[in-house]
Amino acid sequence: MSQQQSAAPAPVTATAAKRRDWWRDAVIYQVYPRSFADSNGDGMGDLEGVRSRLPYLRDLGIDAVWLSPFYASPQADAGYDVADYRAVDPMFGNLLDADALIRDAHGLGLRIIVDLVPNHSSDQHEWFKRALAEGPGSPSRDRYHFRPGKGENGELPPNDWESIFGGPAWTRVADGEWYLHLFAPEQPDFNWNHPAVGDEFRSILRFWLDMGVDGFRIDVAHGLVKAEGLPDLGGADQLKLLGNDVMPFFDQDGVHEVYRQWRHVLDEYAGERIFVAEAWTPTVERTANYVRPDELHQAFNFQYLSTEWDAAELRKVIDRTLEAMRPVGAPATWVLSNHDVTRHATRFANPPGLGTQIRTAGDRDLGLRRARAATLLMLALPGSAYVYQGEELGLPDVVDLPDEVRQDPAYFRGAGQDGFRDGCRVPIPWTREGSSYGFGGGGSWLPQPASWGELSVEAQSGVAGSTLELYRSALSVRRTQPDLGAGESVEWLRVPEGVLAFRRGEFVCVANTSGESVTTPAYGRVLLASGELTEADGEAKVPADTTVWWTTA
Numbered sequence: 001m002s003q004q005q006s007a008a009p010a011p012v013t014a015t016a017a018k019r020r021d022w023w024r025d026a027v028i029y030q031v032y033p034r035s036f037a038d039s040n041g042d043g044m045g046d047l048e049g050v051r052s053r054l055p056y057l058r059d060l061g062i063d064a065v066w067l068s069p070f071y072a073s074p075q076a077d078a079g080y081d082v083a084d085y086r087a088v089d090p091m092f093g094n095l096l097d098a099d100a101l102i103r104d105a106h107g108l109g110l111r112i113i114v115d116l117v118p119n120h121s122s123d124q125h126e127w128f129k130r131a132l133a134e135g136p137g138s139p140s141r142d143r144y145h146f147r148p149g150k151g152e153n154g155e156l157p158p159n160d161w162e163s164i165f166g167g168p169a170w171t172r173v174a175d176g177e178w179y180l181h182l183f184a185p186e187q188p189d190f191n192w193n194h195p196a197v198g199d200e201f202r203s204i205l206r207f208w209l210d211m212g213v214d215g216f217r218i219d220v221a222h223g224l225v226k227a228e229g230l231p232d233l234g235g236a237d238q239l240k241l242l243g244n245d246v247m248p249f250f251d252q253d254g255v256h257e258v259y260r261q262w263r264h265v266l267d268e269y270a271g272e273r274i275f276v277a278e279a280w281t282p283t284v285e286r287t288a289n290y291v292r293p294d295e296l297h298q299a300f301n302f303q304y305l306s307t308e309w310d311a312a313e314l315r316k317v318i319d320r321t322l323e324a325m326r327p328v329g330a331p332a333t334w335v336l337s338n339h340d341v342t343r344h345a346t347r348f349a350n351p352p353g354l355g356t357q358i359r360t361a362g363d364r365d366l367g368l369r370r371a372r373a374a375t376l377l378m379l380a381l382p383g384s385a386y387v388y389q390g391e392e393l394g395l396p397d398v399v400d401l402p403d404e405v406r407q408d409p410a411y412f413r414g415a416g417q418d419g420f421r422d423g424c425r426v427p428i429p430w431t432r433e434g435s436s437y438g439f440g441g442g443g444s445w446l447p448q449p450a451s452w453g454e455l456s457v458e459a460q461s462g463v464a465g466s467t468l469e470l471y472r473s474a475l476s477v478r479r480t481q482p483d484l485g486a487g488e489s490v491e492w493l494r495v496p497e498g499v500l501a502f503r504r505g506e507f508v509c510v511a512n513t514s515g516e517s518v519t520t521p522a523y524g525r526v527l528l529a530s531g532e533l534t535e536a537d538g539e540a541k542v543p544a545d546t547t548v549w550w551t552t553a
Helices: 047-052 054-060 095-107 126-134 139-143 195-211 255-266 284-291 311-328 364-380 409-413 450-455 467-480
Strands: 027-031 064-067 084-088 111-116 170-172 178-180 215-218 274-277 333-335 384-388 499-504 507-512 518-521 525-529 534-536 539-542 546-551
Touching: 047 054, 047 095, 054 095, 054 467, 084 095, 084 195, 095 111, 095 195, 111 195, 126 139, 195 255, 255 274, 255 284, 274 284, 284 311, 311 499, 333 364, 364 467, 364 499, 364 507, 364 546, 467 525, 499 518, 507 539, 539 546
Parallel strands: 027 064, 027 384, 064 111, 111 215, 215 274, 333 384
Antiparallel strands: 170 178, 499 507, 507 546, 518 539, 525 546, 534 539
16 A cells, blocks of 8 residues: 655656756766664664755755655565555655755755666555456456466476576466566566556656656666567577677667656656666667657666776777767766675775676775765766765775675575675764764664764765865865866876876866876865865976866956
8 A cells, every 4th residue: 555645746846947958067976875864773774864964965065865765665675665666664664754945955056866766666565456356367467477388298498588686587376377577586677568567667756756856867778678589599698798788678779768658657747857767788879769759868878887997098088978968969977886796995905807896995095085086077077977875985895795785686696796785785884983974873784884983974074185085075166167067078198108188178177097196287276175186387296196177267
């Protein structure tokens, strides 16, 4: 049973509402609710906790908050297994809490984007429970992908697809049929060829738009439509192909008709509401298909997230991204961390080539220095940027969590993704002391390291040179500099090998990705730098792993 909501949604404040096409240069902050702030001391973050910290986010200088799922869920995959899309899980609060959060955010000039999970539901969703109860051949089963098995007695899966979390992508039920789940068995995939599925999700969109949300981040946006006939992929180690090759269950052209229909719904509402796609595709050019003018507004740039801290490689992906987005008129997006990958302060602390899930701490000082420099580079690029909670504190991944506290379902499947996403989901620290460093009054659902206190908001606030103050300064400069934010190109400048430098009007960014100091022209007045630099006689000595912002005005 869905919960009750209050009536009229609160509008975004007048100042924020006047920003047309706000999403083209927005800085959007991802909140992972269970790890952000706990209001009732049960060790689990909640919506009231998020609401209490909204002034902090306003003062940080972001434009919008993206909330990871808080829907009713058995929590088999941290809320990405939804049992009721119109209800808040009791661990996070209720619909009245969601309403209050949206209203308060709008009053502070912040927009709210909620996660939507359309590829799959929970196995506790009423539709799936009904499909199991009604048995083979029932209309309810057509809303999911139920199939007879192969083999003499149907004992083999219907095809050779592998789950992203490891093992077969099929589970057999008591009556002998199998159902498809590209992720955990508790997450059965919807059949988007069935009209009832599309009807239901358009209704869900309207429910939350009526609540006043400003947009949706679409989980697994590339996965809704499967190839006709569900053909075998052929061979093992299919996960190595993810994001690199054509897959019969990902990035099928049929998804685009779904999003065209959704865009019609969204455009019925005032206030420039938006869609953001989580779309893992083989190329950034394929990603651009999701943000054509009649589809979605933004798509995450996973190619950029996956790029090593290397000037030549970064320039390639920046150029390709801008070139791909230009023909469709969409803004580029830039992101360094999220709830599914190792925090970039830890990725950059390790040798290149280890991927986006890393189990070793690496060189902490090196990682933080590179992370700070990478942030200034990201925020200088044309388009929109995403910040994951805690990265403004320079938090590393927690790589030494005991096995008994882990909750990532991929960890327990023993294959597929590495299953170490818990390390980037440890509750963030607000104060130097306390049972959970200010997260809440009753500990935290994942243990926090002893180093958390000195990385807390309290410890870094007002401290010159701290990572938190670097973020605050960068977001302030970005908002006030007319040549930063939206745009579709950069002018590359000649600099030594290992260095990136570009001009945007009267703004210049220089990022030194090399392991040693380099000398570049002093391009004007320094606006901000991620590390110490020296200037003399029209030249600047930029330290290793440092980014500098100049203005020539």
